[in-house]
Amino acid sequence: MSDTRPIAVGDIGPGCSKRDPILVAKNVTRTYGGINAVDVEHVEIPRHKITALIGPNGAGKTTLFNLLTGFDTPQSGEWQFEGKGLAGVSAYKVARLGMVRTFQLTKVMGKLTVIENMRLGAASQPGESLWRALLPPLWRSREREITEQADVLLAKFKLDTKRSDYAASLSGGQRKLLEMARALMVRPKLVMLDEPMAGVNPALTQSLLDHIKNLKAEGMTVLFVEHDMHMVRHIADWVVVMAEGKVVAEGPPEDVMKDQAVIDAYLGAHHDVDLADSEGFEKLEAELEHDAESSVGMEPDGVVGRRIDERKEQA
Numbered sequence: 001m002s003d004t005r006p007i008a009v010g011d012i013g014p015g016c017s018k019r020d021p022i023l024v025a026k027n028v029t030r031t032y033g034g035i036n037a038v039d040v041e042h043v044e045i046p047r048h049k050i051t052a053l054i055g056p057n058g059a060g061k062t063t064l065f066n067l068l069t070g071f072d073t074p075q076s077g078e079w080q081f082e083g084k085g086l087a088g089v090s091a092y093k094v095a096r097l098g099m100v101r102t103f104q105l106t107k108v109m110g111k112l113t114v115i116e117n118m119r120l121g122a123a124s125q126p127g128e129s130l131w132r133a134l135l136p137p138l139w140r141s142r143e144r145e146i147t148e149q150a151d152v153l154l155a156k157f158k159l160d161t162k163r164s165d166y167a168a169s170l171s172g173g174q175r176k177l178l179e180m181a182r183a184l185m186v187r188p189k190l191v192m193l194d195e196p197m198a199g200v201n202p203a204l205t206q207s208l209l210d211h212i213k214n215l216k217a218e219g220m221t222v223l224f225v226e227h228d229m230h231m232v233r234h235i236a237d238w239v240v241v242m243a244e245g246k247v248v249a250e251g252p253p254e255d256v257m258k259d260q261a262v263i264d265a266y267l268g269a270h271h272d273v274d275l276a277d278s279e280g281f282e283k284l285e286a287e288l289e290h291d292a293e294s295s296v297g298m299e300p301d302g303v304v305g306r307r308i309d310e311r312k313e314q315a
């Protein structure tokens, strides 16, 4: 049965408190040269929910992911995952604690087979090195267990027929699926996905969406960065909006899309467009076609945030 209790406690707005947060970050800052890439005063991610982190290009979404998961170091800040402080904790240990992430550009190992990539995902499970070093016979049985777990996941993600293929031979969408499946090898509690839909062929889009919804159904919490607003509206329970490094809005998707701060962050001068309405995207697209200077664009499939000149280069 779905949990219909309110996600937030008290007033809804940037940095608001959650009834049951799995991740709480305070005063996290990261500058590059003179740029405040991330300057997040307070943000809480609700447990057992799907939260979308949105914002225009350069808003600081990926940098925030990197900081929280130990792939980058902030100038200041603290954050707790399940009540445990993670500042200064390495990416490897963060994954072992149950907080895993995928990357905008997948990091699967092209020269390894699909099953080898999956086995590597288990390397960050608690106790792995101890088993291997101290108890070789037990380690062999552990290896069998890892392979079985990998095969179950590969079947679930419909990659079992690719088991012995090199990861390099997979399509972009299949690599995204493999990266997600591999992340699940550590049996995480929080799964952070950086642009899961980018570069995914439309035939795989529904499958990816279903997999993300399944993560929640299986008791995991999901936080994902995405430019595809149709996806955000379709699967997110909660949306956090960043612009210029800060959290500028948050709330349920239907409310956030109507929020003036979100409209300002995404649309600049195009204030008359309603992001809560799919026709609004078409209108925005039409307007931007006549606005070559705009730094915010939209793909026909609903991708907001690409620069117009980037889109022309890609075409």
Ligand SMILES: Nc1ncnc2c1ncn2[C@@H]1O[C@H](COP(=O)(O)OP(=O)(O)OP(=O)(O)O)[C@@H](O)[C@H]1O
Pocket (backbone or CB within 6 Å): 032, 035, 036, 037, 038, 055, 056, 057, 058, 059, 060, 061, 062, 063, 064, 305
């Ligand atoms: N390694 C880096 N060196 C210098 N500047 C960086 C670096 N990484 C990010 N930045 C800058 O920090 C800001 C935030 O970038 P970030 O990639 O986090 O944004 P984003 O919201 O994820 O954007 P996108 O949606 O395009 O992925 C940008 O101004 C970016 O140019």
